Amino acid sequence: MSARLTGRDAFLALLADEGIEHLFGNPGTTELAIMEALGKRADMRFVLGLQESIVVAMADGYARASGRLAACNVHVAPGLGNAMGSLYNAKFCGSPIILTAGQQELGHGLMEPMLYGPLVEMARPLVKWAVEVTRVQDLPRILRRAAKIATTPPTGPVFISLPGDILDGEAELDLGRSTRVEPAVRPADEIVDRLARRLLAASKPVIVVGGEVSRHEAWPECAALAELLGAPVYQQTIADAAHFPSAHRAFMGTLPRQQPKVREILAAHDLMVSIGGDSLRMSVYNPLDALPPGLPIVQVSEADWDIGKNFPAELALNANVKATLEALLPRLRALADPARATAARQNLDHLQKDNWSARRERIYAEAGRASGAQPIDPRYLMGRIAAALPENAVVVEEALTATGALLEVLPYRDPHAFIGLASGGIGFAMGGAIGASLALPGRPVVAVVGDGSAMYSIQALWTAAHSNLPITYVILNNSSYRILKERMVSFRGARSFGGMDLREPAIDFTSMAAAMGVNARSVRDPAEIDTALKTAVASGGPQLLEFVVADGFR
Ligand SMILES: Cc1ncc(C[n+]2csc(CCOP(=O)(O)OP(=O)(O)O)c2C)c(N)n1
Ligand SMILES: [Mg+2]
Numbered sequence: 001m002s003a004r005l006t007g008r009d010a011f012l013a014l015l016a017d018e019g020i021e022h023l024f025g026n027p028g029t030t031e032l033a034i035m036e037a038l039g040k041r042a043d044m045r046f047v048l049g050l051q052e053s054i055v056v057a058m059a060d061g062y063a064r065a066s067g068r069l070a071a072c073n074v075h076v077a078p079g080l081g082n083a084m085g086s087l088y089n090a091k092f093c094g095s096p097i098i099l100t101a102g103q104q105e106l107g108h109g110l111m112e113p114m115l116y117g118p119l120v121e122m123a124r125p126l127v128k129w130a131v132e133v134t135r136v137q138d139l140p141r142i143l144r145r146a147a148k149i150a151t152t153p154p155t156g157p158v159f160i161s162l163p164g165d166i167l168d169g170e171a172e173l174d175l176g177r178s179t180r181v182e183p184a185v186r187p188a189d190e191i192v193d194r195l196a197r198r199l200l201a202a203s204k205p206v207i208v209v210g211g212e213v214s215r216h217e218a219w220p221e222c223a224a225l226a227e228l229l230g231a232p233v234y235q236q237t238i239a240d241a242a243h244f245p246s247a248h249r250a251f252m253g254t255l256p257r258q259q260p261k262v263r264e265i266l267a268a269h270d271l272m273v274s275i276g277g278d279s280l281r282m283s284v285y286n287p288l289d290a291l292p293p294g295l296p297i298v299q300v301s302e303a304d305w306d307i308g309k310n311f312p313a314e315l316a317l318n319a320n321v322k323a324t325l326e327a328l329l330p331r332l333r334a335l336a337d338p339a340r341a342t343a344a345r346q347n348l349d350h351l352q353k354d355n356w357s358a359r360r361e362r363i364y365a366e367a368g369r370a371s372g373a374q375p376i377d378p379r380y381l382m383g384r385i386a387a388a389l390p391e392n393a394v395v396v397e398e399a400l401t402a403t404g405a406l407l408e409v410l411p412y413r414d415p416h417a418f419i420g421l422a423s424g425g426i427g428f429a430m431g432g433a434i435g436a437s438l439a440l441p442g443r444p445v446v447a448v449v450g451d452g453s454a455m456y457s458i459q460a461l462w463t464a465a466h467s468n469l470p471i472t473y474v475i476l477n478n479s480s481y482r483i484l485k486e487r488m489v490s491f492r493g494a495r496s497f498g499g500m501d502l503r504e505p506a507i508d509f510t511s512m513a514a515a516m517g518v519n520a521r522s523v524r525d526p527a528e529i530d531t532a533l534k535t536a537v538a539s540g541g542p543q544l545l546e547f548v549v550a551d552g553f554r
Helices: 007-017 029-038 052-066 076-093 119-126 136-151 164-168 189-201 211-215 219-229 259-266 321-335 338-351 356-368 378-388 400-409 429-439 460-466 482-492 509-515 526-538
Strands: 002-006 022-025 045-048 070-075 097-103 130-132 158-163 170-174 205-209 233-235 251-254 271-275 297-301 315-318 394-398 418-420 445-450 471-477 519-523 543-548
Touching: 002 007, 007 029, 007 136, 007 164, 007 170, 022 029, 022 052, 029 070, 029 097, 029 164, 045 460, 052 070, 052 076, 052 097, 052 418, 052 429, 052 460, 070 076, 076 097, 076 119, 097 119, 097 136, 097 164, 119 130, 119 158, 136 158, 136 170, 158 164, 189 271, 189 297, 189 315, 189 321, 205 219, 211 219, 219 271, 219 321, 219 338, 251 356, 251 400, 297 321, 356 378, 356 400, 378 400, 378 445, 378 471, 378 526, 394 400, 394 429, 400 445, 400 482, 429 445, 429 460, 429 471, 460 471, 471 509, 471 526, 509 519, 509 543, 519 526, 526 543
Parallel strands: 022 045, 022 070, 070 097, 097 158, 130 158, 205 233, 205 271, 233 251, 271 297, 297 315, 394 418, 394 445, 445 471, 471 543, 519 543
Antiparallel strands: 002 170
16 A cells, blocks of 8 residues: 655654664754654654764663664764764674664765765674665665564664655655564474484583573573583673573573683583574683684574684584474483483582582672672672662673673573673663663663763763663772773783773762762762662662772772
8 A cells, every 4th residue: 555655754654663662863954854753653752862872772772672673863974973882782782773864865965065974884884784765765665674684583783874855755655564584493303303412422511502592582491401411501701691590500600701711611521502692702812712622512593604603513503592492302302311311410410519509609608708898899799789689670781890790699580681791892781771671661770880881871861861761870980990900910911000090080970960860879888788779779760879899909
C-alpha cells in the first residue's frame, strides 16, 4: 500500500515499524525536519543527549540491555566525529543500532558549506553498512535493509546519511515490511554427533563462554554442558555481560587478560570449548600467546569472522549457541557411559574448592580487613556494592582498576544484570546506563564508574535527571587515572605520573551533579557505604554517590 509522504515522516514511520520506541539524538539545523516530524508521533520518544558520544552510548546501552534494535541520530560531520568513540564501542559489542546523521542537501554539499563532510566514508570502518540516501523513493528499501543488517547475526551498527532535501522531499511511497533473519541456526545431526564425540574424547575439557550465551539466554544449556562434561567454565577475557550463572559450581570466574596467566590456566586442559565469543581477546601485547601450544579448540559461534581468527579451531561451527547446545545435550547424554558421568560429578565436586563462589568467600574475608580504611579501599567497596544492591539491579561497569575486584564478588543472577566496559574505549557507562534503564524499566541501574571515565561524558547526568530515571551513579573518586600509574610502574618500571592526576583543582562531583539536577552525596567514611547505596537505589530516581577511594600511590 503506498501513500504520498515526506521523507521525514517516512523515516520515522519506518523506524517505528521496525520497533523503535526511543530515538536518541542531538539535533542541529539539518535535523530540524526530523524534529518537526517527531512532534506528530506519540509512539516515539526523543531522548536528548548533550553530546553525540553520549547519544550513541545511550543507544548502545539500550541495545545491549534489550538485545533489540536501537536508533540514534547525530548532527552532520562534527556530530558524527564526536560519536566515533562510542560507535567503536558499539561495533565491538555487536550492538544492533541504526545510526543516522543529517547531511547538507544533495548538491549543496558540493559547494563545501559549513558542517559538510564525507559522512559515509567517516562511518564506514565502524559499521556493517554505510549509505547516503539520494532519492526519497529509496528510503524504505534503505531503512528496511539497514534494520535487517543491524539485527542479523553477527549483529552490529549501520549508518545512514540523510540529506536535507531527502527529508523534506515528497514521493509516493510504499513503506514495505520488516525482515528479521531467524538466528536459531543449528548444525546438521551428523555435525552435532561429531561435536558430541569430540567433547567426550577429551578427558580434561575447559569451557569458555562469551557474549552470545547471554544474548541468546543460553545459561541453562551451558550449565548442563558443564555438568555433563564435568568441565570448569570461565567467562571470556572480555567481561562485557553476564555470560554464566556465577553461583554455579562449575563457574571459575573471568579469564584474565594477561597472556601468560591465561596460558597457565588453559595448560591444565586437553580441549578448549569456546562457546559464543572471541574467547581469548587480549588487551596489551605480550610475546607469549594466550593459547598453550597444541591445545585443540572446538568453537561454536554465530560470528564467522571470530571463528579460528587467531588460533585454528579443530571443529568450528558457525551456528547459534542455544540451538546447537539444545541439539547437543541429548546426544551427549546418549553417548556418555556411566563411568564418564561419575568422573564428571567428581570433577565438579573437586572444582568447588576453588570456584568463583569459594574464592568470593575468601575475598570477602580478606577485604573485610580494610573495612576501616580511609580513603576507602576499592576492593572493600566492591564487596559492599555486591552485597547491598537489590537482586534485580542491573550493573553498568566502567570501573577500570576496580573492575577485577567487582567481577570477583558481583553475582550474575540473570543474563541482563551486567553490562561491562568492553572495547576499552572509556566514556560509555554514563550514557550507557541511561539506555539500559530505558530498556529495562522497573529495574534499578547502578553505574560503577571511575572518576576519570565519568568525566568523558559527565553531562549524561542531565539526561538522567531530565528523564527521571532510576540510575545510581557510583563514582570511584581516586583523583587519578590510577590504571595508567599502575601500568607505568609494572610495564615500564618508571614512576613518571605527569598527566595522570585529577587534582588541583579536585573535581567536585557532587556540585556537578547538583548543577544538572541529580541528587548527590559524597562518602568518605566506609561505615556509611551500605546506607548510602541502599538509600540512593531505593529513591527510584537519579542519584550520584561519590566514594573517595585510594589511588594506591599516595
Ligand atoms: C576513549 C579513551 N581515551 C583514553 C583512554 C586511556 N585510558 C584508559 S584508562 C584511563 C583512565 C581511567 O581513569 P578512571 O576512570 O579514573 O579509572 P582508574 O584508573 O582511576 O581506576 C585512560 C585515560 C581510553 N581507554 N579510552
Ligand atoms: Mg580514577
